[in-house]
Amino acid sequence: MSRPTLEIADIFHRYGNKYRQNHQVGLSPDQSKVMGAIEASAILSDLTFTKIKQHF
Numbered sequence: 001m002s003r004p005t006l007e008i009a010d011i012f013h014r015y016g017n018k019y020r021q022n023h024q025v026g027l028s029p030d031q032s033k034v035m036g037a038i039e040a041s042a043i044l045s046d047l048t049f050t051k052i053k054q055h056f
Contacts, residue, residue, distance in 0.1 A: 008038065009038050009041050012035050012038045012039045013038075013039045019035075
């Protein structure tokens with residue numbers, strides 16, 4: 001089982017804070033919440049993938 005090299009969640013996790021700083025005016029609270037949820041899913045995905053990988 002392999003994970004894609006790069007996912008949108010990885011990009012948001014890596015660059016989300018910088019994007020928010022540069023686009024505060026144009027980013028709605030809902031958009032910011034969605035970005036945060038996607039970033040959190042990247043962290044969860046990494047942890048889950050690591051645990052699964054350890055079992056195989």
